[in-house]
Amino acid sequence: MPNNFTSDNNKGATGAAKFVTSTLGNTVGGLSRTVGGVTGAATRGIGDTITGATGSAGRPVGDGLGNIGSGIEDGAKRVARGVEDAGAWRK
Template identity: 60%
Template structure:
């Protein structure tokens, strides 16, 4: 029997199933948290800009950009966790 044909059987298959589920769960939570932080920061930034006008616009845009950066970073981390859970290797 060729062991290469059975890479997803037995203990390895069970390990992949557990890590895939865990990776998808953690990745999904990271996406959710990142999305909430990003949306909240953009909302706060828009509020600052709306209240202060042109004077506070740089601050409002900065807060919004920080939130977008956090959201994008969380998305990258989430994808990495999901990939690790599926035992994917770097390209």
């Protein structure tokens, strides 16, 4: 009697599901990176502007905003990587 179950995980419904989730994962991951990068850069730019306009008096606020921007960007990169890994069925 033939065995209809195969150990190849890229056939049939599983293969189709992997294709769809991989495509979605890469799309959402790319968008997350883009949004995080733009938001991070904009926030750092605002921080630099505040520091430049106010000098040493505004430096703590400007540096704080710059650090927030870097944190947002780093967090978005981590989320993007997690989404892409999930889409590729990686642990």
